[in-house]
Amino acid sequence: MTAGGLKTRSPRLGESAPRPDGIPKVLGEFAFGNDLWADGMLWGKTLRAPHPSARIVSVDIGPALAIDGVAAVLTAADVAGKKTYGLETPDQPVFASEVVRYMGEPIAVVAADHPETARRAVAAIEVVYELTTPLVDADLAAEGTPIHPDGNVFRHLVIRHGDPTVQGEVIVEGTYEVGMQDQAFMGPESGLAIPDDDGGVELFISTQFLHVDRDQTAACLGLAPEKVRATVAGTGGAFGGREDICLQVHVCMLALHTGRPVKMLYSREESFLGHVHRHPAKLWYRHHAKRDGTLVNVEAKLVFDGGAYASTSSAVLANASCFAGGPYLIPNAFIDGWAVRTNNPPCGAMRGFGAVQTCFAHEAQMDKLAAALGMDAVELRLRNVLKTGDAILTGQVLTGAVPVEEVIRACVESPLPPKATGAMLERPGGAGRTADAHHVRRGVGFAVGFKNLMFSEGFDDYSTARVRLQDGVATVHCACAEVGQGFVTLVQQIAREVLNVDDVIVAPADTSVGSAGSTSASRQTWMSGGAVEGACRMVSEQMERNPGASYYEATFEHHHAPTEQLDENGQGNAHVSFAFVAHRAVVDVDVELGLVKVIEVATAQDVGRVLNPLQALGQIEGGIAQGVGLAVMEEMLVIDGVVRNANFTDYLIPTTLDMPNVLVASLIEQPEPGAPFGAKGIGEPPTISSTAAVAAAIRDATGAPVIRVPVRPEHLVFAADLVS
Amino acid sequence: MIAAAPLSLADALRAIADDPFATVIAGGTDLMVQINAGRRPVTSLVSLRNVAELKGWSTESGNLRIGAGCSYSELERPDFAAIMPALAQAARTVGSPQIRNAGTIGGNLATASPAGDTLPVLVALDAQLEIASSSATRSIAISDFLVGPKQTDLRQGELIVAISVPVLRGAQEFLKVGTRNAMVISVASVAVLADLDAQGVRIGLGTVGPTVLRGARAEAWTRSNIDWDSNRVVGNLDEFVALVRSDSHPIDDHRSTKRYRSHAIGICARRALQRVFP
C-alpha cells in the first residue's frame, strides 16, 4: 500500500493477470530478435545447398571474398571445435563439407557490411555438386544404403505389452498418413553475436532452449561453456522449431573471426528450410475388441520420417509409440515403431511431439471400430477410458489425475452450434463465394488424446530460479525462454502469491543463472514455475528467520520425479505425468468441391489447475488453430526431397475465416500430485486431438475415408478412387 | 536506392524513359515479394501511387474506364459494385484488407499471373488497355496483352494507364476455388457475366491455362440454351459443364491437380450460371 491512496493489488494465481509484454507487442514496441542492433555490426548470411542429395566436389569462396564490404566467408574448415551437433546424437554437421543430405543444408556463411552485400557474396560462392539420387521414401530407408555413417535408423522401438497374440471378436485395420507440418512461427530465426575481450562471445538469440544452445554452440566453437554468454532475445513463437540450434554456431563463428558484432536474420524461406518440422508419418493399425466393445489388443506399425539428421526423432518416436493406443485401457499390444533417416528435411520437435500423428490414426480406428460394432463412437470410448490405477501400453501405472471420462463427457454434452447462418463468407470456400447453402453438408467428429508432460526416459530436465527480495520488490531470474506462452506473466503471479508482494521484476533470461531446460513438452509451468515457487519459499523462510535484513536471495533447482528407460519390450515407468483432452469438431463441407469450413471446435481439457484463465484460453485457441491447420491445409510439400513451398504464399496457415469458434466446454481441475500448485501443462493437448476431431467430422459430412491429413479438396472429391 | 514519386503521368513516363533500369512500383504487393525473395534486383524505383491520371474510375456512354492505380478496396465499394458486380466480387477475393488497400488492378494486369483474380472478368469483357510511353499511347485488347504465364506485351518505357470495359445489363458472378477460406491463390476461378442486350453470356476462366482463358464454346452454348425472353436456362447444364471443361487446359502443379481443376472449373461455372439465371 502506498501512502495517500490505494494501490491496485496485482493479480495472483488463478486470476487473468495481463501479460507484461502484451501492450508493447500490440503497439509494435517490443524488441524481437530481428530488432537486435549493435554499433558497427556486420550482417551474416548462409549459403544453402539447393539439392537434397549431392557430393560436394569443390567450394570456392574466392569470388565472395573479393567483393567489397565482405569481412569473412567461413566453411566447415573453419569450425574450431566439434564439427557436428545434435540434441540427441551429434550427427548434424555445422556445415556440409563432403555430402549434402537435405535441401537447404548450410555450406558456408558470409559476414558483410550490408545485408545486400552479404546476399551477393553468398551468390558468388562457387560450389560444384555431383548430384546423387535422394532417399526420400521412409519405407525404404531401413533397408536402403546408409546415407550417413550412423546408418538410416534413428530408432527402432518395439512395445510388447501383455500377450500381443490375443485376437478380438471384432477386428478393424487401417493405414493412415500425416503430412509434414511446420511450426510457422511469425518471428524468423535471429541472433546477434558480440565478441568479448576474453576470447568468448555474447549471444542474443531467439530460442526455446537457452542452456543447451549455449552448450552446443560452445562445443562447436571449441570454447568452454562459460565463454559463451547467451541471452534469450525477443522470440516470436517457437512450437518446437527452436529446440535445435540453427544459426547459433554460425553467427558466433563470424563474430569471433571478424572481431565485430554480427547479426543474422533468416528470411521466411530460410526459416522454412532452417528449422526442423513435424515428422510425416505412415501408420498401420489393427484394433481387436470384444463384441461388447472392450478393447483387447492393438497392433501398430509406425514409420516416422526423421529426414536427414537425428534431432529429437528418438524421443518423438518414443511418444508416438508409448501413446499409440490413445487414452484407453488396452491389456495387450504390439507396437513396431521406426524413426528413419532420409534426404527429406530434418524433423524434430513440434507441439504434440509424436502424439499428434498417432492420435489421428487411433481415433480414426476407434470410429471404424464403433461402426463395425454398430456402437456409438463416444460410448465405445467411454467403455475403454483409462482411469487412475490403470496401466498404459508401457506397463506404467497411472498414479495422478486421469480424468478421461470427465473430458469426454464434458465435451460431448456441450451444446452444438446452430445451423449455418447463411452468410456466403461463412460457408466453405469463404471469400471465394463458391458455395450456395444447398451445397453444404454438416459433419460432427470427436476425438480424445493424451501425452506426457516433461521429458521422459530418465532425462533429468530440471529448472533453476533465483529470487531476490529488496524494498518490497521481488526480482526473479530464470533462464526459461519466453516464446509467447506467457511464462513472464506466470512468474509474476507466483512470486506475488508466495511472497505476498505486488511488484515483481522478471530479469532477462540468460546463462548467468542455471538452466531452466527447454520451453517444450508442456513443462515450463511445472518445472520453472516450480523453481520460482521453491526460490520464493526459501526467501519467505529467510524473512521469517531474519525479519530485518536489507534483502533476501535464494536459488532453487526444481527436479521432477525421476523416470526410467524403456526396456527391450518397451516397458517401464518412462514418464512423469500425463494430460488428457477431448475435442469435438463441427464442419461444413462443400461436398462437390471438397472445400471445408471448420465451424466450431469444442474442447474439455485436463489441466490440474488453471493458474491464469486468459492465458489458458490463449493456449487452447492457438493449439486448436494449429490442429485445424494440420487437418485441412498445413503441409510442407516435399517432392523428391525438394521443398516446394518454403513461403507463406503456399504454406497455408489458418486465417480468421478458417479459424473455428472455440468452445471451452470445461477445464477439468483435479490437482495433480507432485505438480506445483497442482497445475498440469496445457500447451500441447489442444493440438493433439483437434486434428483427429476435424478429420472425423469431415468423414461424417462426406463419407470419404480421410486416411490422410491435411485433407485436400481432391481427396474428398475423388475419394472413391482413393479407396479402390 | 533512388526513388521517384511523380505526381503526373507525364512525369512518370519521363522518369522511366530517362532511366531504363527503373522499376515501376504501384501497390508493391507483387513487387516487394519478389524483391524480398531476391528474385528481382532493383536499383531505382518509380512509384505510381501519386500519379493523378491513374486514379479513380468513370463511366461514359456505356463504357467503364478504370484507372490502373485503382486499388481493390476501391473496386469493392458499393458504388462500383453496382456497375460491375463481378469485378467487385473478384476484388473482394483478393488477399487480405491490407493487400486490397495497397494492390492495384494495373499491378494485377502487369503481373499477368494465370491466377490473377481480376483477369477472368476483364478477359470476359474483352477489356481494352490504354498504354502510354513518353512518346506514344496505344490501345490493346487484353487477349493480345496477356501473351503467356506472367508475360505481357508491355514494352520498355510503357505504363498501363487505364482499362476500358463495356457496362453490361444483366447479373454477374465471380467464383474462386482456393485451399483456404481467404487470402489464397486461386486453384480455379470463373467469371460469368450476362449480356442481356446482346442475348449472350461472357465467360472468363482463371488458373486453368497458361493465361486466363475465354470460355468460347460454353458461351456459344448459352446463346441457344437460354430462353432470352424469360431469362432461364433451358438446355442441359451437363453439356455446359462439359464445354467449360473443354475450354480449359489445366495442369498439375504443387497447388492442385489437372483433374481437380478441371472438375472444379465445371462445378463453379455451373453454379455461377445458375446464380446469374436463377
Ligand SMILES: Cc1cc2nc3c(=O)[nH]c(=O)nc-3n(C[C@H](O)[C@H](O)[C@H](O)COP(=O)(O)OP(=O)(O)OC[C@H]3O[C@@H](n4cnc5c(N)ncnc54)[C@H](O)[C@@H]3O)c2cc1C
Ligand atoms: C499476401 C498477398 C496476397 C495476395 N492475394 C492475391 C489474390 O488473392 N489474388 C490476386 O490476383 N493477387 C493476389 N496477390 C498479388 C497482388 O496483390 C496483385 O497481383 C496486385 O494486383 C498487384 O498490384 P500492385 O499494385 O501491388 O503491383 P506492384 O507489386 O506494385 O507491381 C507488380 C508489377 O506490375 C508492374 N506495374 C504495376 N503497375 C503498373 C502500371 N500501371 N503499368 C505498368 N506496370 C505496372 C510493376 O512494375 C511490377 O512489375 C497477393 C499478394 C500478396 C502479397
